Amino acid sequence: MRKRTFALAGAAAGLAALLIGPGVIAQQQASVNSGEVNVYSYRQPFLIQPMFDAFTRDTGVKVNVVFAKKGLVERLKQEGRNSPADLIFTVDIGRLNDAYDSGVTAPVETAQLTANIPAAFRQADGHWYGLTQRARIIYASKDRVSKDDAPKSYEELADPKWAGRICTRAGNHVYQVALTAAMIAHHGEEKAEAWLRGLKSNLARKPQGNDRAQVKAISEGECDISLGNNYYFGLMLQNKEQFAWAQAVYPVFPTIDDTGTHVNISGMALTKASPNRDNAVMLMEFLTGDLAQQMYSEQNFEYPVVAGVPQAGLLRSMGELKADTMALDRVAALRADAFKLVDKVGYND
Amino acid sequence: MSMTTLSSLSSSTRPSQGRVWILGGLLVALIVAAPIGAIAWIALFPTENIWPHLASTVLPRHSWNTALLMVGNGIGVFLIGTASAWLVSACDFTGRRVFEWALLLPLAVPAYIVAFVYTDILEFAGPVQGLLRDVFGWQTARDYWFPEIRSMGGAIFVMSFVLYPYVYLLARASFHEQSSSVLEVSRTLGRGPWQTFLTVALPLARPAIVVGIALALMETLADFGTVDYFAVNTLTVAVFNVWLGMGNAGGAAQIALVMLGFVILLISLERIGRQGRQYHHTSSRFQASPRVRLRGGRHLAAFLVCAVPILIGFLIPAGVLLRHAIVFFDDSWNQAFFAFARNSLTLSATAALIAVSIAVFLAYGRRLSGRGFGALSRIALLGYAVPGAVLAVGVIIPFARIDNAIDSLARDLFGVSTGLILSGTIFALVFAYVVRFLAVGFGAVEASLGKIRPTMDMAARSLGAGPGRTLWRIHLPLVRGSLIAAGTIVFVDSMKELPATLILRPFNFDTLATHVYQFASDEQLERSALSALTIVIAGILPVIILSRALRQARPGARTGTPKDTQATTRG
Numbered sequence: 004m005r006k007r008t009f010a011l012a013g014a015a016a017g018l019a020a021l022l023i024g025p026g027v028i029a030q031q032q033a034s035v036n037s038g039e040v041n042v043y044s045y046r047q048p049f050l051i052q053p054m055f056d057a058f059t060r061d062t063g064v065k066v067n068v069v070f071a072k073k074g075l076v077e078r079l080k081q082e083g084r085n086s087p088a089d090l091i092f093t094v095d096i097g098r099l100n101d102a103y104d105s106g107v108t109a110p111v112e113t114a115q116l117t118a119n120i121p122a123a124f125r126q127a128d129g130h131w132y133g134l135t136q137r138a139r140i141i142y143a144s145k146d147r148v149s150k151d152d153a154p155k156s157y158e159e160l161a162d163p164k165w166a167g168r169i170c171t172r173a174g175n176h177v178y179q180v181a182l183t184a185a186m187i188a189h190h191g192e193e194k195a196e197a198w199l200r201g202l203k204s205n206l207a208r209k210p211q212g213n214d215r216a217q218v219k220a221i222s223e224g225e226c227d228i229s230l231g232n233n234y235y236f237g238l239m240l241q242n243k244e245q246f247a248w249a250q251a252v253y254p255v256f257p258t259i260d261d262t263g264t265h266v267n268i269s270g271m272a273l274t275k276a277s278p279n280r281d282n283a284v285m286l287m288e289f290l291t292g293d294l295a296q297q298m299y300s301e302q303n304f305e306y307p308v309v310a311g312v313p314q315a316g317l318l319r320s321m322g323e324l325k326a327d328t329m330a331l332d333r334v335a336a337l338r339a340d341a342f343k344l345v346d347k348v349g350y351n352d
Numbered sequence: 353m354s355m356t357t358l359s360s361l362s363s364s365t366r367p368s369q370g371r372v373w374i375l376g377g378l379l380v381a382l383i384v385a386a387p388i389g390a391i392a393w394i395a396l397f398p399t400e401n402i403w404p405h406l407a408s409t410v411l412p413r414h415s416w417n418t419a420l421l422m423v424g425n426g427i428g429v430f431l432i433g434t435a436s437a438w439l440v441s442a443c444d445f446t447g448r449r450v451f452e453w454a455l456l457l458p459l460a461v462p463a464y465i466v467a468f469v470y471t472d473i474l475e476f477a478g479p480v481q482g483l484l485r486d487v488f489g490w491q492t493a494r495d496y497w498f499p500e501i502r503s504m505g506g507a508i509f510v511m512s513f514v515l516y517p518y519v520y521l522l523a524r525a526s527f528h529e530q531s532s533s534v535l536e537v538s539r540t541l542g543r544g545p546w547q548t549f550l551t552v553a554l555p556l557a558r559p560a561i562v563v564g565i566a567l568a569l570m571e572t573l574a575d576f577g578t579v580d581y582f583a584v585n586t587l588t589v590a591v592f593n594v595w596l597g598m599g600n601a602g603g604a605a606q607i608a609l610v611m612l613g614f615v616i617l618l619i620s621l622e623r624i625g626r627q628g629r630q631y632h633h634t635s636s637r638f639q640a641s642p643r644v645r646l647r648g649g650r651h652l653a654a655f656l657v658c659a660v661p662i663l664i665g666f667l668i669p670a671g672v673l674l675r676h677a678i679v680f681f682d683d684s685w686n687q688a689f690f691a692f693a694r695n696s697l698t699l700s701a702t703a704a705l706i707a708v709s710i711a712v713f714l715a716y717g718r719r720l721s722g723r724g725f726g727a728l729s730r731i732a733l734l735g736y737a738v739p740g741a742v743l744a745v746g747v748i749i750p751f752a753r754i755d756n757a758i759d760s761l762a763r764d765l766f767g768v769s770t771g772l773i774l775s776g777t778i779f780a781l782v783f784a785y786v787v788r789f790l791a792v793g794f795g796a797v798e799a800s801l802g803k804i805r806p807t808m809d810m811a812a813r814s815l816g817a818g819p820g821r822t823l824w825r826i827h828l829p830l831v832r833g834s835l836i837a838a839g840t841i842v843f844v845d846s847m848k849e850l851p852a853t854l855i856l857r858p859f860n861f862d863t864l865a866t867h868v869y870q871f872a873s874d875e876q877l878e879r880s881a882l883s884a885l886t887i888v889i890a891g892i893l894p895v896i897i898l899s900r901a902l903r904q905a906r907p908g909a910r911t912g913t914p915k916d917t918q919a920t921t922r923g
Contacts, residue, residue: 041859047870067859069776070870073592074855077601077745078776081752085759085772087859101599173583175593211502211583223476224492242876342598343402346409351585 039065040282043075044092079107086276089283095177099131100335108272119291124308133268135305138233141255147227161201170217170226173210174350184341189260222251237304263325377717381732387746398602418586428512429568433519441527444643451658458665459517460891462848464577469669474501502582513665519564526560563795570736608742676881684882696863700846703785704839711793736791740851747784751775785846793838800834844891
C-alpha cells in the first residue's frame with residue numbers, strides 16, 4: 004500500500020515532466036515564427052489585448068505577450084542580441100527612459116509615426132513613443148469638500164488646513180515619484196522637499212493600497228481628498244463593487260506652478276534585437292492610428308496623444324485637460340532624485 | 353542517544369565511490385548556487401552605486417520592521433504549530449482524526465490571498481465594522497477605535513495562521529516517531545504529562561520544530577504580496593522599491609544580500625539549536641503511545657486550539673473565495689482557465705520531483721562525508737530566502753550568458769545562430785522553482801535521515817552494500833514519508849509562486865497564480881477567484897496524500913494493516 008503511494012507520486016511527477024517537454028518546444032517555435040510580433044509588457048494584458056486583437060484582425064499578424072510589473076528591461080538586457088522581444092510597453096515615462104538608458108531600444112522613424120505623435124510625446128531620435136496621456140488628479144469627497152474649498156493646485160495639498168484629511172498611495176510608486184519629480188523640476192529640490200513634508204504631515208493614514216483604494220477610503224470617511232490617475236474614475240464607474248466609491252467623489256484638475264495638470268504617458272519602444280522588425284513597426288503605426296487611439300480613450304479612459312482623436316464621453320464630461328507644459332524627459336531625468344527625497348522625508352513610514 | 357557520525361565510515365569505503373558523491377554534490381551545489389552568485393555580482397559591481405543612500409535611509413527602518421515581523425511570526429508559528437501537533441499526537445478528543453489532516457489545510461492558501469480576504473472582512477467597509485457601527489450607532493472612522501488590519505500586527509496575524517503548518521507538519525512527524533517506551537520511562541519516573549511533554553517530547557522534537565520555524569521565517573522573509581498589501585515596510589519591499597522605483601537592480605541586489613545575512617543568521621540559529629547533537633532512538637522496540645482521553649474544560653480547550661487555526665487560516669478565506677467564484681463562475685470557467693491549471697500542475701510537479709531528488713542527493717552526501725560537505729550544501733539552500741523577483745534576475749543572467757555563448761560559438765563554427773535555448777522557456781521556470789524551494793525539501797529529508805541510526809548504515813555496509821545500494825535499499829524506504837512530505841511542500845509552494853513566474857515565463861504563458869495576480873493587484877480578486885480557489889484545491893489534494901502517508905509511515909502505525917505494521921517494525 005505504502006509502496007504504491009510512493010510509486011504513484013513518482014509516476015505522476017514523471018508524467019508531468021513528459022507533458023512539459025512538448026510545451027517547451029511549442030513555446031520556442033512561437034518566438035521565431037515570422038507571422039508574429041513579440042511584446043514585453045509592463046501594462047496589464049486586459050488593458051491592451053483589445054487593441055492587439057484589432058491589429059491581428061487587420062493584418063493577420065499574431066501578437067505574443069509576456070506581462071510583468073518588473074524585471075522585463077533586465078530580461079531584455081541579459082538576452083542581448085538573441086532576445087525574442089520586438090517591442091516593450093510601459094505605463095510611465097520612467098521605464099521608457101530606463102529602457103532607452105540601458106541601450107536595449109532601437110531608433111525608428113516612419114512618416115506615419117512622426118506625423119501622428121506630437122514631438123513632446125516621443126524621444127527625439129524615435130527610441131520611444133508615447134501612446135496615451137494620463138493625468139494625476141485630485142479626488143474630493145462630495146459630502147465633505149465643497150467645490151470652492153477643493154484644492155486648485157498640488158502645492159495647496161501641503162497647506163495645514165488639510166491636516167489628517169488626505170490619502171495617497173506609497174510615495175515611491177512610479178506615479179507619485181513622477182509627480183514629485185515634476186515638483187522638483189518646477190520649484191527646485193529644497194521647495195519640493197518642504198512640499199513633500201507638508202503633504203506627508205497632512206496624511207490621514209500611512210500610505211497604502213493603489214489609487215482606487217484611496218477613493219474607497221474617501222467613500223468610507225477615512226479621508227476627504229486623495230491623489231489618483233484620471234482613468235480610474237471611469238474604470239471604477241464600470242465596476243459593480245467600485246461604482247459606489249466613485250459616486251462618493253468628484254474629480255478636480257489641479258495645476259502645478261500655475262501651468263497645468265501633471266501628466267504621465269504610457270508608451271512603447273522598439274528593441275535593438277527585434278527579430279520581427281517589420282511586424283513591430285506595423286504594430287507601432289497601428290497603435291498610433293485613430294482606431295487604436297480611440298479605443299484607448301473609450302475602453303481605458305486615457306487621453307489620446309494623437310491630436311484630433313475624439314475622447315470618450317466620460318473624459319469630456321470630467322472637464323478639459325490642460326496639461327503641465329514641462330518637458331517630460333526633464334521630469335524623467337529627475338526621477339532618481341525624487342525617489343531619494345521620498346526616502347529622506349520617510350513618506351511611507 | 354548515539355553520537356557517532358558517519359565520517360569514519362566514508363573513509364573506509366573505496367575512495368572512488370565516496371568521490372562520486374562528493375564531486376556530484378559539489379556540481380549540484382554550484383549549479384543551484386549560480387543565481388545567487390549572479391546576484392552577489394551585480395550587488396558588488398552595480399552600474400550606479402546608491403549604497404550610501406540606502407544605508408542612511410531605507411536599510412535601518414526596513415531591517416527593524418523585518419526583524420519585528422520575524423520575531424512575531426516565529427512566536428506565532430511555534431505556539432500554534434507545536435501545540436496543535438502535540439494535542440493530535442498525544443491526546444484524544446472530539447474531531448482529533450479530522451484535525452490531524454485539516455490542520456495542514458492553510459498550507460494550501462497563498463498568504464497574499466488570505467491578506468486580501470481579511471482586509472475585506474475587517475476593514476471599515478467590511479461586515480465586522482459595519483455590524484459594530486449598526487449596533488453602537490457610530491458614523492465615521494473617527495468615532496471609534498478598531499485595530500487596523502493593514503499593519504504590522506495584521507501581517508503577523510495573517511502570516512502566523514498561514515505558515516504554522518510548516519511547524520505542525522514536522523513537529524507532528526517527529527512526535528509520531530517517538531516511541532512510547534521513551535515517554536513511558538518518563539512517566540514511570542514520576543513526571544506528569546505536561547512535564548513529559550516539556551522535558552522529553554519537546555526536546556526530542558526540537559530539531560524538527562526548529563527546521564519548521566526556520567522554513568516559516570524564510571517564507572516570511574521572502575514574502576512580498578502580504579507585506580506590500582499591508583504597507584509593512586520590510587526588506588523585500590525595499591528590494592522592489594529600489595528596483596521598480598529607482599530602476600536600480602544593483603541597489604536591489606545589495607539589499608538582497610543584507611537579507612541573505614538574515615538567512616545565514618537563521619541557519620546558524622538552527623545549528624546552534626541542535627548544538628551538534630544528533631537524536632536517534634537506540635531502542636529497536638517501537639510502540640505507539642496510547643493517547644490520553646481529555647475531558648471537560650481541557651477537552652474544549654484542545655478542540656479550540658486545533659479548530660481556530662483551521663477556521664482562520666483556511667475555512668474563512670476559502671469560503672470567501674468560493675462565494676466569489678460562484679458569482680463570477682460564468683466569466684471564469686473557460687478554455688483559458690484549463691490552460692492555466694495545466695501549466696501550474698505540470699510545472700509544479702516537475703519542480704517537486706527534481707527538488708526532492710536533489711535534496712536526497714545532498715542530504716545523503718552530507719551524511720556520508722560530514723562537515724565539509726555540509727557547508728557546501730548550505731550554500732545551495734540560500735535561494736529560499738531570496739525574493740522571487742530578485743532570484744529571477746539571478747536566473748536570467750547565467751542562462752542568458754550560456755545561451756549567448758553557445759550562440760556565438762555556433763555562429764563562429766557553423767555560421768548558424770542557435771538563438772536562446774534555455775532563456776524564456778519553461779526550463780528556466782522549473783529551475784527557478786527548484787532553486788527557490790530546494791531548502792524546503794532538503795530540511796525535511798535531512799531531518800528525517802538524521803533520525804536513522806548510523807548503525808543501520810554500518811550494518812548494511814559491513815554486509816557489502818555500497819553507499820548507493822544502502823541509500824536505495826535502507827534509507828529511502830525508511831524516509832519515504834518525509835520524501836512525500838518534502839515533494840508536496842515544494843509542489844504547493846511552486847503552485848503559489850508568483851514574482852519569478854511573472855518575469856521568467858515564456859510568451860502567452862499564464863499559470864493560475866499569474867492569472868490571479870493580474871486581477872488581485874487591481875483590487876478585483878473576485879474576478880479571478882476561481883483560479884485562486886483552484887490553487888487552494890490543488891494544494892489540498894497533496895495535503896490529504898501527505899497526511900495519509902504520514903500516518904502510515906509511522907512506525908507501528910495503528911491505522912495500517914497488520915502486515916504493514918510487521919514490515920515496519922522489522923525495519
